[in-house]
Amino acid sequence: MEAALKAIADPSRRIMLERLSRGPLTAGELAELLPIARPGVSRHLRVLREAGLVDVRTDAQRRVYSLRPEPLAEIDEWLGSYRTLWQQRLDALHTEIARGKRQRRSSR
Incomplete structure (x- = not known):
């Protein structure tokens, strides 16, 4: 690899x-x-x-x-764990953004 x-x-x-x-x-x-x-x-x-x-x-x-394509598939597999980590972080960010929007709407 x-x-x-x-x-x-x-x-x-x-x-x-x-x-x-x-x-x-x-x-x-x-x-x-x-x-x-x-x-x-x-x-x-x-x-x-x-x-x-x-x-x-x-x-x-x-x-x-x-x-x-086999060596590229190996790289993709290796990157998979990082992809999962980033997806979890992006999901958490999305949740926080949505929470902030709800709080701003309710405080108006």
């Missing part, structure tokens, strides 16, 4: 992952999404591949990349 978290920390890699979530793309198609040179795109793709976030297959002379 650590490698996946480090990989998604970069905005360019997040753009690539977001687009790959809609289907496979070639390295060239991914390069068109970013305002960086091809060697930079290749480095980003290597990081994503090493983190297990993408698979690559060769199609003639092209490399086709596809998303591997």
